[in-house]
Amino acid sequence: MTLTKKIRVALIYEKSNIFMTGTHFDNTYYHFFVSALQRNEDIEVTNFLTGKIFDASILKNKFDIILLWANAKFGMPEKILNIQKLDIPVVAKAGDPEDAKYVIGRHEEWKINYYFHIIPEPYFHELYPKKFKYKEIPIGLESSLYTKVTPYDKRIKNKILNSGNVGTNKLFSKTLYWLRERSTINPYIGYKLRTMCNKLPYVDYTSTLQHEFVNDKYPLLLQKYAASIAATTDSPSIKHLEIPAAGCLTFMEITERNKCQYLGFVDEENVIKINEKNYKQKFEMYLSDVDNPKWKKIANAGREHALKNLSNDKAVDSLVKVFEELI
Secondary structure, eight states, rough: OSSSSSSEEEEEEEEOOGGGGSSSSOOOHIIIIIIIIHHHTTEEEEEEOHHHHEEEGGGGOOEEEEEESSSSSSSSSSSETTGGGGGOOEEOOOOOOGGGGHTHHHHHTTTTEEESSSSSSSHHHHSSSSSOOOOEEOHHHHHHHGGSSOGGGGGOSEEEEESOOOOOOOOHHHHHHHHHHHTSHHHHHHTHHHHHTTTTTEEEEEEEEEEEEEEOHHHHHHBBBBOOOOOOOOOOHHHHHHHTTTTTTTEOOOOOOTGGGGGGGTTTTTTTOOOOTHHHHHHHHTTTTTHHHHHHHHHHHHHHHHHHHHSHHHHHHHHHHHHHHOO
């Protein structure tokens, strides 16, 4: 839908926010906030790169929406002055779940009307009061990076890729984490199944940083493999979008806890559903018959679903609907 008049959006973030430079090892937020927002025909976005303090009074009568990169401590100014005096709705990306208790006061301080992120609504309201308005929007999949991928039949099939943050499976490391950190930031909690998968001899693990596939190169890693693992314990992550988009047969953690069902993936139709009880069985089912054409069919269906329904452009369309509701 194209509006008769574009919604004027002021996007605020701190100028040292590495996620918004396009040079970070992870460019998913950059492509949503910088690339995709600018492409949308219904909004006109002006970026405000701030210092530690930002005086919002300069926005008066010039914008319809104030969009905050996050309600978090990182990546945002320490203070936003005079935002309370403005009659402009404020929308914010919800920060990382482990930070919720530290930034909840910013709801009133920054006059936030609405939140959004990929995390499911029930999980958001476990962290924040029920009265806070929230929309689950899967952000981060930049479809232009997945336009051309290696054909499924030309990929590694006798191994399954696992990537991202995990625990080491070493007792000393595990003990340290349990003593100092009991939140989802602990990889043995937030990435429990992903960590468990690394014990298997047929799982190839690539860490978050110790490789060449950073910035916009992550799709190049994914398309080396016919199959890959998308597993997070409490909520779907952007990997749940990226891995199927790359044309991988995606072993996706879908549980009552992480509420991944809302992304629309269906077991044995466009992903293979796994959990802590059945993951070995599901992996071995695939590895015992890697050339079965059904795996390619499922992988292709997952790719089609992700690119059609879960791209950054679709996410921005959903965010624009939030803007329309507020103005």
